[in-house]
Amino acid sequence: xxxxxxxxxxxxxxxxxxxxNLIIRFHNYIVKIDDIxxxxxxxxxxxxSFHENNDKNPKKILKIMENHKRNKSWxxxxxxxxxxxxxxxxxxxxxxxxxxxxxxxNNIDYDSLDIIDKNQLQLIVKNNGAFNLLRNSNTIIGKYxxxxxxxxxxxxxxILSAVTDLxxxxxxxxxxxxxxxxxxxxxxxxxxxxxxSVNNYKKVFELLLRLTEEGNLSAQYxxxxxxxxxxxxxxxxxxxxxxxxxxxxxxxxxxxxRNKKKRMIKGSFAMDLESAISNNSIAQNKIGxxxxxxxxxxRKNIPRAFKWYLKSAITGCAEGQYNAGxxxxxxxxxxxxxxxAFxWYLxxxxxGYVMSQIHVGSCYEHxxxxxxxxxxAFKWYLKSAxxxxxKSQSYVGYCYLKGYGIDKNEAxAFxWYLKSAxxxxxxxxxxxxxCYDHGIGTDKDETKAIEWxxxxxxxGCAEGQYNxxxxxxxxxGTDKNEIEAFKWYTKAAENGDSVAQNNLGDCYKYxxGTDKDExxAFxWYLKSAGKGYKMGQNNxxxxxxHGLGLEKNExxxxxxxxxxxxxxxxVAQNNLxxxxxxxxxAIKDLL
Numbered sequence: 135x136x137x138x139x140x141x142x143x144x145x146x147x148x149x150x151x152x153x154x155n156l157i158i159r160f161h162n163y164i165v166k167i168d169d170i171x172x173x174x175x176x177x178x179x180x181x182x183s184f185h186e187n188n189d190k191n192p193k194k195i196l197k198i199m200e201n202h203k204r205n206k207s208w209x210x211x212x213x214x215x216x217x218x219x220x221x222x223x224x225x226x227x228x229x230x231x232x233x234x235x236x237x238x239x240n241n242i243d244y245d246s247l248d249i250i251d252k253n254q255l256q257l258i259v260k261n262n263g264a265f266n267l268l269r270n271s272n273t274i275i276g277k278y279x280x281x282x283x284x285x286x287x288x289x290x291x292x293i294l295s296a297v298t299d300l301x302x303x304x305x306x307x308x309x310x311x312x313x314x315x316x317x318x319x320x321x322x323x324x325x326x327x328x329x330x331s332v333n334n335y336k337k338v339f340e341l342l343l344r345l346t347e348e349g350n351l352s353a354q355y356x357x358x359x360x361x362x363x364x365x366x367x368x369x370x371x372x373x374x375x376x377x378x379x380x381x382x383x384x385x386x387x388x389x390x391x392r393n394k395k396k397r398m399i400k401g402s403f404a405m406d407l408e409s410a411i412s413n414n415s416i417a418q419n420k421i422g423x424x425x426x427x428x429x430x431x432x433r434k435n436i437p438r439a440f441k442w443y444l445k446s447a448i449t450g451c452a453e454g455q456y457n458a459g460x461x462x463x464x465x466x467x468x469x470x471x472x473x474x475a476f477x478w479y480l481x482x483x484x485x486g487y488v489m490s491q492i493h494v495g496s497c498y499e500h501x502x503x504x505x506x507x508x509x510x511a512f513k514w515y516l517k518s519a520x521x522x523x524x525k526s527q528s529y530v531g532y533c534y535l536k537g538y539g540i541d542k543n544e545a546x547a548f549x550w551y552l553k554s555a556x557x558x559x560x561x562x563x564x565x566x567x568x569c570y571d572h573g574i575g576t577d578k579d580e581t582k583a584i585e586w587x588x589x590x591x592x593x594g595c596a597e598g599q600y601n602x603x604x605x606x607x608x609x610x611g612t613d614k615n616e617i618e619a620f621k622w623y624t625k626a627a628e629n630g631d632s633v634a635q636n637n638l639g640d641c642y643k644y645x646x647g648t649d650k651d652e653x654x655a656f657x658w659y660l661k662s663a664g665k666g667y668k669m670g671q672n673n674x675x676x677x678x679x680h681g682l683g684l685e686k687n688e689x690x691x692x693x694x695x696x697x698x699x700x701x702x703x704x705v706a707q708n709n710l711x712x713x714x715x716x717x718x719x720a721i722k723d724l725l
Contacts, residue, residue, distance in 0.1 A: 237276025338368025620647025656683025
C-alpha cells in the first residue's frame with residue numbers, strides 16, 4: 135500500500151508534489167548558505183520566492199503541511215520554520231522549537247503506514263526510497279534549524295558577552311547526523327543553560343574550534359571573539375587578531391602584524407583591529423564602520439557592524455553610541471528599537487557628540503523612543519546649534535519663528551536662519567530670502583531676498599528654486615522674466631515641489647516662458663494634485679472638465695474639484711457650485 139496516503143481530501147496531487155519538491159529543494163538550498171549572520175533574510179527570501187513562483191499562499195501551504203498525514207515524518211522541520219519566522223502565521227518560537235524536536239526525533243510512524251503484515255514493514259520502508267528521502271531531509275533540516283535557532287541566541291549574544299535566556303534548564307547536545315559529515319561538522323551545536331556556566335562556554339568554544347578547523351568562516355569569526363573576550367578560553371589577543379583577518383578578508387589581502395610590508399597593504403585596518411581587540415572604543419567604532427561600508431576590502435556585514443558599534447558604545451565612545459542608536463532607530467543589523475535608539479543617542483549627546491544632540495531633539499519633537507516634549511526638543515536643538523551643526527541652527531530658527539518649545543521671537547528666528555545660511559544650508563538660505571521678502575525679523579528687502587533665493591536655488595533646494603521662479607515671474611527684486619521663471623519652476627518641479635509643479639502647469643497652459651502645451655500642462659497639474667496641493671487639484675479638475683490635454687471626464691472633474699474644495703480652495707468650491715451634468719452639486723453635500 136502506498137506510503138503517500140494523505141489525510142485531508144482537499145490536498146490535491148499537485149499540492150502533494152509541491153510539498154515534496156519544497157522539502158527537498160529547501161534542504162539542498164540551506165546547506166549551501168555560509169552566511170549564518172544573515173541566514174534569516176537569505177532563507178526567508180528564498181521561501182517567499184518559492185511561493186511566488188508557484189503562485190501559492192504561505193498560509194495555505196502551512197495548513198496543507200499541518201494536515202498532511204506524513205507531517206511528523208516529512209514536514210515538521212518546515213512547519214517549525216514557518217512558525218519561527220511568522221511565514222503564513224503568527225510568530226511562535228515555542229511551537230517552532232517543539233516542531234524541530236519532533237523532526238530530530240523522527241521515528242517512523244508505523245500506524246500511519248497501514249500495513250497489515252508487520253513482518254513486511256522493514257522491507258517496505260527500505261524499498262521506499264521516496265519516503266526515506268523525505269524523512270531524512272526533514273530530520274536534517276530539523277537539526278540544522280534547531281542548531282541555528284540556538285546559534286542566533288547564543289553565539290551572537292556572546293559578542294556582547296551575554297547569554298540570551300533560552301528557558302532551558304539543562305545542557306542539551308544535538309544527536310549526531312548520520313551520513314552527512316558536512317552538517318555534522320557545521321551544526322552539531324551545544325545549547326547553553328540560561329545561567330551561562332563556564333562549562334557551557336567551554337563546550338561552545340570547543341565547537342567553534344572544531345568548525346574553524348573545517349574552514350567555516352562564520353565559526354572562525356566567532357572563535358576570534360572568544361579569544362578576544364575570554365569566552366570559554368583564556369584571552370589571547372594575538373590569536374583573535376589572526377582569526378579575525380582570516381575570516382574577514384581573502385588571503386591575498388591578509389596582513390600579519392609582524393610583517394610590516396604586508397601590513398602596509400592593509401592600511402589602517404590592521405592597526406584599528408589590534409586596538410579594537412584591546413578594547414579601544416574609538417577603534418571598535420572604526421571596525422564597525424568598515425563592516426558597514428566595506429572599507430579596506432572588508433566584506434560588508436551590517437549585523438557585525440552593529441555589534442562592533444555596540445561594543446564601542448558600551449566602552450564609552452560617543453560616536454559609537456551614536457552609531458548604535460542609529461542602528462536601533464532604523465533596524466540596521468538588529469531589530470528596530472526606538473527606545474534603545476533614544477537611550478544611546480541621549481548618552482552620546484550628553485558626551486558632547488553633535489549629531490546625537492540633533493537626534494535627541496528630533497526624538498523629543500516626534501516622540502520617538504520617549505514622550506514628546508517641545509521644551510526638551512528645543513533645548514537639544516539649541517545645544518547642537520551652538521556646537522556648530524547647520525541643520526540644528528535652521529531648526530532653532532524654526533522654533534523661534536513658530537514659538538515651538540520657546541517664546542516666539544522673529545528676530546531670533548532670522549538670526550539663526552542667517553547663521554545656518556552663512557554656513558551653507560540651502561533651506562536656510564531660502565528661509566533668509568523669505569524673511570527679507572516679507573520683513574520677518576528684519577527689514578523688508580526684495581533685492582536681498584532674491585540674492586538668498588539664488589544661492590539656495592543654485593545649490594539645488596527646491597523651495598529656493600520655486601521662490602526664485604516666483605520672483606522672476608512677478609518682478610520681485612528683479613526685472614520680470616518669464617523665461618527665467620519657467621527655468622526655475624522646472625527645476626523646482628523636477629525636485630518634487632508641488633507648488634512649482636502647479637505653476638509649471640500654468641506656464642504650459644498659457645505659454646508663459648515656453649510654448650503652449652496642454653498635454654504637458656495636464657501632466658504637471660496631475661503631479662501637483664497627486665502631492666495634495668489644492669490649486670493643483672483644482673486645475674486638474676479644470677483639465678478634466680474642459681478636456682485640456684486629454685478627453686473630457688466629468689466624473690474625474692468632480693472628483694478633483696471635491697478634493698480641492700475639501701482642502702479649502704475657494705476656486706474649487708466655486709467650481710463645484712457651478713458644475714453641472716444632469717443636476718447641480720451642492721457644496722454642503724460634498725464637504
